[in-house]
Amino acid sequence: MRLGRGGVPGCGWSTAWLRASALVLWLMAGLVGCRRQEASPPPFDPAAAKRGRSLFQRGQSVRGEPLMGFLAPERVELSGEVAACARCHGPAGRGSREGGVEVPDITPGALGHVRARAVGEVEDRARPAYTREMLLRAITEGVSASGRELGVAMPRYALGEAEREELLAYLQQLGEQPDPGVTTTTLTVGAALPLSGRLGPLGREAAAVVRAVFADVNAGGGIFRRKLELVVEDDAALHARQNASNVAPDATARLLDKGVLALVASVRQGALPSDALLVQEGVPLVLPLTLGGGASEEDSPVFFLYPDEPSLARLTVQHLARLNEPELRRKPLVVAHAGGEAGQAWAQAVRQEAERRELAAPVELAPDADGTLANLEATVKRWASAPPHAVLYTGTSSGLGTLLRALEAHAPAVPVFAPASLADAVAVGGSTGRVRFVYPAGLGERAPDLKEFASFMERHDLQPGHTAFQLGAYAAARVLVEALTRTGADVTRASLVQHLEALRDFDTGVSPPVTFGVNRRVGVQGAQLAALDPATGRLVAASEWIPLTP
Template structure:
């Protein structure tokens, strides 16, 4: 009996594999260049060739850009139609359109099968192969002949392809990490979290019988990050997980956007790319840019700081300059004009000279941007020690993650105020969420280092698994993006509530601004601040 059951399982698996090969379009194959151009036109209403595309809508033939009413907005990413507002769009998949005996529409209109010419006529003139007028809700499109050929080529395979990085039994997910990925290194512990989470899912049968596979690429230096990300995307992978991009988040995001690879990461990048509206990029928590903007908003709203002289002390690096400009723009929203940007060399500056210059300018509010790499004396603690020596007591505002673990080592006697911004705090961990993570951590024997990053990676994996399940068996990158856009006030027990949307790619849009008692080193206050826009 055991042998018979095993044989049956083997036979069913073999039969499934055979069907995926024999049935047209069910096994993924690379779109041709023409089909890829047609896909862009179908999904976005925009010509990949740069030609104009126009739509004529309704009985009055109102002219609109094609991007306002792309084909996919009604017929769906898979071509099968999405009923909306009493309108039931037709199933326009090629097997349906070309049935040998023709088609009877939902309005009982009958017509012979479509061919390439008839389909082009329907798109341009709004009539079916029998000469019947299509529903008035169906736009008519004006486009170049070459664009029409691209669109028809794609319509022959719409709904019949599997996206890159997928197969009948697997979904490949990419992770970009620093090199080398030693077990206790930052990259190593993040990789271990994803591997362990996927092992749990796969052990329970996967997601709709597809196993999750982690594919990694590493970059040893900042200049190698984008090339490593491209290698990863072209392997191919279905989606990219929280990449450690070393300040190259904008470039990596643009690359993923061009390749239409969804990217779901725990934390926005150094210079605030989490605020971008790249369609394929999603972040759970605020990066440094949003953190610093939240600090500016908090400072402007308290103690009338906008009336006092202020400075943004930033490293003279591309990322530091960008972040300082972002903060200055945020200050301008509050009509805060008495604020100055001051650059410093992150490897060779004297904190005592910096403090003297700031004191001479009567600066009372200081936003200090620490670089990822710096001379030890240029940590915020070194700056505070120099301020104490010179009797200068400003209010100092910093990004907590950039400041690191310097709070317990604060210089005694610093008379100023200290405020740090954090994308999440221990208070966000619910008892259930903490217990779940602790059990997961113990079960897999994970490292005790970089625990907050491990929790963020775990939350990312949890969100991704939820979105993959919600997308259903007929998974695609477009469906994944649409499902993530529908996430609203998602409580995962590990982070602040997460909300995304068509114009929102940052799940927890804001940061905690935490006041620190300089005598005890304890948090004296914590306020959630969503940046003013």
């Protein structure tokens, strides 16, 4: 056999050259191995992905810290919900057109493949497939897989180590795992309602109304071929348990454990420990049933139909100031209540609204330790010579009656304003002309036409019961169905919240038109003053519609 130079068989190359070539090949193999190792993501961590969902969808970590991003080049700060990835890329990450800018698809199926050329107007041109490290660089530094700087509309996010791992884990399965309660054939919704005990009839009636609305939708083919299902958890013992130690999870928490998409028409008597879970998981609660109305923080997932009583107190002050602000600057209002948290909230709302409008500081008529207005008679006697402009009262119907009788005896010119929940003809007695009730549900020309609702009840063989709650359940189900329909086939909790926020002047059929917004979680923002008709004992309109000023 002929030997080449350097003693290598059949070759004229030197041993030194071969050694160098082997070294190059070894280095190349090592680089390929590193590249393969880099491209292999760590094992999927469902717990981390669940935590990362809050960052992506809501712009807030599960530890309550807002997501922080900066817009280049001026580094304009974005924080919390406005910084959430879903705001631009969409709840499913499939992209959108935001402000005339085409936002790219960031699901694993889109980012995990090489792009040989540009697609449409999407800004990231030909590029390699994104690795985990490249994706993190794009998120934190705004540099694409091709090494090109991303557009100024893409925030550069400031992430701690925990947030990085959680967000990357969520992005690893973005758009591939449906939200809880969503299957190819069903959308499962929950309701926390009393089914037993004193409030059992009320809860069962509300559940029957919601199920009947869902039945109508399902009979028409469902929502994008998915049937609506309602799961109800008994909330009867909640309020007896919630202040005890070692309490079991309330009905809302149990529904979340079962994996519902959203909640609808749950009965509430105030804030609950499980509200933190709704916020943490971004679960919308649509129009809970509550006698006192409601109010939520701007980024809360709880959407109410009517304003709460403190909001109605503010509306009353606003109305009186519009009528005669100069007099209210020198003659104070009186705020009276029966104590407790509700009474204090009512009084505080009156004080804050008066201060904001630079009116005279209200005089508070608070109850004694036994809950009665023992000094009421003596106080009202003093008003005979210097009457206040008006009295704003909340508490009980019997307490309102006591106040009205004292005024009849000593200060008959002083008007009284109270929430419509206290409109009791027996308690008011002969003082129907003195008291005005603040009523947000619409009267006179603004009263809803209930013919469609009556037909619905008859069609489903539902009997009238607790009418206010049946109407509330009907409105809640209608609003939920409308938002789900607008959301489309790719429904998520976050997209449902976004379409609830986009609802404008929606006709529920049983209430004034409902409008929500990014900073608005109460659908009906206003009320009317109402009087009790002494002949029928029913409320009748005593004013035009009064909008509630934020």
